[in-house]
Amino acid sequence: MVEIVGTVFFLLIVCAVAGTLWLLLDQVWAAWVGALIALITLISLALEPRRVRSIGYQLRADDLLFRRGIMYQRFVSVPYGRMQLVDITRGPVARLLGLADLKFVTAAATSGVAIPGLAEADADALRDRLVELAESRRAGL
Incomplete structure (x- = not known):
């Protein structure tokens, strides 16, 4: 459970930084990097219950x-x-x-x-x- 909470915090921080770079500085690449990191983080969240059971x-x-x-x-x-x-x-x-x-x-x-x-x-x-x-x-x- 602690790992899930930490992963969610990480996801929120990455999305906030990527969104800020994209919206305020018009850096389109930041949106793609943020989306990729968010996707990897969501996959990690999906696998977390199985890892905990192991x-x-x-x-x-x-x-x-x-x-x-x-x-x-x-x-x-x-x-x-x-x-x-x-x-x-x-x-x-x-x-x-x-x-x-x-x-x-x-x-x-x-x-x-x-x-x-x-x-x-x-x-x-x-x-x-x-x-x-x-x-x-x-x-x-």
Whole structure:
């Protein structure tokens, strides 16, 4: 949802700039560029629900499995004992919508995972659960 709101803001700004250039400065090319960018943005908006549905995670016995992507799918398995930091971020639009992103970092530089668009209560509960699991798995290391 946050991505949709951001995309709509982008579309409005592009249309305003292109319209201003076209109407006030009589720059016809600005109308064509604005129309092209608006078309690409509308296509992006149409694909956004499918992209959001492609994001998922699963808490398994020893790790968290994260999945995202439509054409290029990414599956990341993060062992609980390797988690070093679990962070919740809420931007201004996300706060208005009651959403949050849960991010966590491991010792490996390439395995940072962010789960976007969680309800705030779900993000808090998931963070607490992941911290609990990480601490219990680290105790054996």
